[in-house]
Amino acid sequence: MSRLLLMLSLLAVAGCVTVQPGPTGFYWSNYSQTLYDYKKSPNATTLVKHKTNLEKIISYCDSHPQAKVPPGIYAELGKIYLDEGKQDLAVRYFNLEATTYPESAVLIKTLLEQTES
């Protein structure tokens, strides 16, 4: 019975994973899922899964020229690095967000100030 439940839930999860980019070319992988899991129960395991997913989105886009890193992904990863105490990586990803999306300028300025202090 529990095995059946597990199989069914695995199927349900697999059904949710959509990877096809729309006309904008943004590649989201299963961002909503790992983000929701982290929001639902914030702990080291769910955070690592979400972080790995963000890194995966970026590496996928780096190797697929038609895929674009969606708004906010670089910044979100940078913030996780900052919380881990990896300031250099944080600054690098905050700057990537700012150069990719100039609309982020004000927020990135705030984040860089936080990083320096």
Add this chain to the structure above:
Amino acid sequence: MMSNIYKSTVVRLRIVRIGLVALLSVWVSGCATGPSGPQYLSKQEAFGTVYSERPKSILVVPAVNQSTAADAGNYYSATIAKPLTEQGYYVLPITITDQILNQAGISDGAQLLSVPAKRLGELFGADAVLYVTINLWDTNYFVLGGNVTVKLEYRMVSTTTNENLWRYKDQVVVDTSGSGNNGLLGAIIETAINTSTQDYLPVAHQVNSRSIYTMPYGLYHPQHGQDGIVRVVNPGNLVTVDVE
């Protein structure tokens, strides 16, 4: 006595027949006018200020959750960025903006209703703020089926004028019954899984996508500025009056 029963049966049958004809005509007319029918408004007619103001970036703030589902806000915020960016907008990273608001003591959207959008725009550098009220998130569970009814009301406000740029409400009912291929017991188990422990992310994503779809395309969409004539706005879903 007999004739009375006969008469009432005839009357009843007639009522049923009239009802069937009415139903059929509704069904047929429903088919004749598709989603591009004349009753739908164009994006330009419904949301003209978006075309003149051309907002590029959106700050998504925490939901005002009036439903009985404590988790509804999380479902909303985990699934809203994707459809907004697909529509062509720069969405400020919600996890970060939520954290910053949290540090200021704000974790519920209701706390923000008294803050002018303009002020939020200055703090975060956003052209528009997206508010949402979750009116309903109801799960119904039957023996052999189930569904989720979700009702949301969105409001995108300009941070330069504090005016509404786009307002929309929608209600969807999503069937969470199993596929029914596993016999009676299988169907019962499947329904139980789908309705009680199911992850509602696909439901939330569907609800958000359906409404955001009516928003004029933003800068990052290849058809930015060219979709004004597209008739996808259901006038019944427009919000024109504030309900206090």
